[in-house]
Amino acid sequence: MALAHKGLDVETIPWRFTEKDRIAPATTVPVLVDGDKRIADSWAIVNYLEDRYPDRPSLFGGAAGRALTRFYVDWANVMVASSIARLVLVDIFDHLAPRDRDYFRRTREQRFGMTLEAAMADRDRRLPAFRDSLNPMRLVLKHQKFLGGDEPLQADYTVFGCFQWARCISAFRLLEESDPVAAWRETLLDRFEGLARKAPGYPV
């Protein structure tokens, strides 16, 4: 979404969990390759894009906007992505290539301190708390169309990315249809000629 916002042509390279050698010295995706530059970590990547392509549409709307966007990154990680992870954990596993399954099960079961199945087991009971955790965002969307205002900014893409990740890997319904957050997600699925909607995924 950030690359599309900047109007940059991009080639995406499929990658599997266990192909660590292909992204070294980075250890996690995303990794951006731009000429001879390799940048890992999504926050580092969007900052690089903003600085490298200053004449393209801004992802932050200025220096203050950049600083203020940092909170969205951490909120999305701590509150949104980590909650979604436990709601779709087995769905992720079921979509993995056989050779990635042992790695995924071992590392995630270590992280959660229980089996994947146990971690996801009570997802229907945890769903209301997840939806409640989005209340601050729901209130913002009463006042403005996007977190970034009239048009989306990186703050939107950061949170949207959590939902897009889930959409690509799970049929589990995270949001009620009538939820303003769901309407916001639909709008972003349509952006850039339906870029995110074209990615393989489940209807949500």
Place this chain on the structure above:
Amino acid sequence: MALAHKGLDVETIPWRFTEKDRIAPATTVPVLVDGDKRIADSWAIVNYLEDRYPDRPSLFGGAAGRALTRFYVDWANVMVASSIARLVLVDIFDHLAPRDRDYFRRTREQRFGMTLEAAMADRDRRLPAFRDSLNPMRLVLKHQKFLGGDEPLQADYTVFGCFQWARCISAFRLLEESDPVAAWRETLLDRFEGLARKAPGYPV
């Protein structure tokens, strides 16, 4: 803090919960009186200040910053202020003038669906969850000095206001001394020649 950020001289008018007639047609504080203008609601007030005094230091750092600040307001209300309320509820009551006590007890007990004492009873048990809810902010403060970047912006004052409210009314220790959020709060207590620290309150 917003008025001080704008470098505006201000006279504060003490007011009690039950003096509704003095702020009508507004029903809640804060209310800003600027010449013949009266503005209620803190988000409306800071937007008014930004538009009315554009040549003074910006509270938002531009249009994007203004839109991005809205989330902090709702996050502070939903996640921070409402949690703090239940941690200091009886302390507020104990500081009220006798004539405000019935009003406060009746309206707050209706809101919480239980007595003030019952709502606050398990505060030590709820404290860790409150501290955990600040994790996104704690992570931001690893990267930058303020939510607004190198210098505080309205996003900082919005969250700081929740702590300052508690500090003025309760000796309950909301944050551990070693918490980066506590360090951030100290810095803001010192701002504007110790403006917030000079307000009557408890050491925190």
